[in-house]
Amino acid sequence: MNKGDLGNIIMSCAKVIPLLLKTYPDASFCFAASRSVDVRNSTIEDYGQTQRFRLYHYMIPLKFGTVTFEHFTYAAISSYLLYNRAATSSKDEIEIMFRSTYSNLSEINL
Numbered sequence: 001m002n003k004g005d006l007g008n009i010i011m012s013c014a015k016v017i018p019l020l021l022k023t024y025p026d027a028s029f030c031f032a033a034s035r036s037v038d039v040r041n042s043t044i045e046d047y048g049q050t051q052r053f054r055l056y057h058y059m060i061p062l063k064f065g066t067v068t069f070e071h072f073t074y075a076a077i078s079s080y081l082l083y084n085r086a087a088t089s090s091k092d093e094i095e096i097m098f099r100s101t102y103s104n105l106s107e108i109n110l
Contacts, residue, residue: 010055014063017082021068026086028069030098031056033078053078077102 020027033052045051057073060080064071072081072091079098083091 010052010059011063014060017064026084026088028084028087028089028094029082030094031080032102033080047078048076050078053080056080 017029033050033056053073053075057080060082061071064082068086069082069084072083074080079102081091081094081098083094087094089097
């Protein structure tokens with residue numbers, strides 16, 4: 001059951017990024033925010049600007065700044081890209097990988 005502690009959960013997940021950068025210093029990170037489901041009212045959030053995405057949009061820049069990463073948001077699909085300034089892959093290549101991972105997003109323009 002959701003205890004309303006989403007901010008701490010996001011920051012716990014974000015703690016993995018510096019660990020991964022030690023092994024993969026040119027890694028970029030892209031993630032999609034899940035939609036909330038209200039079982040009582042039988043409703044589900046739209047894809048765009050979910051509650052989780054709005055928290056990512058606020059918290060991730062505070063946590064990582066702009067020295068290592070360039071930040072890109074995709075509000076229509078509630079997704080976030082931390083593009084590593086040292087990346088060997090282009091931003092376009094990373095977006096293609098992201099689309100192939102989340103195939104249901106293929107119809108939505110980034």
